Amino acid sequence: MKKVGLYFGTFNPIHLGHLVIANHLVEFTDLDEVWFVITPQSPFKTKQSLLSNHHRYQMVLEATEEYPKLKPSNIEFNLPQPNYTVHTLAHLLEKYPNGYDFSLIMGEDNLKSLHKWKNYEVILENHNIYVYPRVSSGTIDHQFKNNPKIKMVTDAPIMEISSTFIRKNHKLGKNITPLLPTAVFKYMDEMNFYR
Known part of the structure; x- marks a missing residue:
């Protein structure tokens, strides 16, 4: 059974913070792979x-x-x-009926609002959630504190890099190359994105 962690986001752009967290989870937990699930642009x-x-x-x-x-x-x-995460998970289970065990990956800040997600109980019943630390995460709902499906990855590096910061400062002409994988910066630069 291949254990896959699903890391959802717009990745606009993907940066080193995303990679460091994903790599930490795949190397230091029982996950075999991490899939970056790119959230589509909403037509609305x-x-x-x-x-x-x-x-x-x-x-x-x-x-x-x-x-x-x-x-x-x-x-x-x-x-x-x-689209809702619960639908994506159902779709993945349909597409990969055998040999895959899907978990979610989220920051502590997202765990705080999990109770507002559509059918969050169904997600928790059927999937583990790996939670990485954030600097300012606030308090976590008591129902999630000792839930065996929620795995707190307390030793993960805290990465405070944001895609918003990268886009804004790239537009201002600041050097943001150290925050991005080289290939991503090259692609971004060649395509003249976020200018």
């Missing part, structure tokens, strides 16, 4: 700063090329919008 909310699905997928592909245990996933691109 067209955000000017959000690159097309294709370009964000390509950047994740470039970023993970040297890491065989890290993979991009476009599984949500063809699902009806708005």
Whole structure:
């Protein structure tokens, strides 16, 4: 049984913080692989700063090329919008009925709002959740504190890099190259993104 951690995000762009967390989880927990599940652009909310699905997928592909245990996933691109995590998980179980055990990966800040997610009880009943630390995460709902399905990864590095910071400062002409995998910066620069 292959244990796969699903790391959801827009990855606009993917940066070293994402890679460090994903790599830590795949190397220091019982996960065999981490899949970066790229959230599609919502047809209802067209955000000017959000690159097309294709370009964000390509950047994740470039970023993970040297890491065989890290993979991009476009599984949500063809699902009806708005999409919910519970639907994505059902779709993955349908697509990979044998040999895969899917878990979620999230920051402590997201765990705080898990009780607001659609059918969160179904998710918790059927999937583990690996939670990495954040600097300012606040208090976690008591129902999640000692839940055996929630695995707190307390030794994961705390990465306070944000894609918003990267986009904003790239536009201002600041040197943000140390925050990105080289291949991602190259692709971003060649395509003239976030200028």
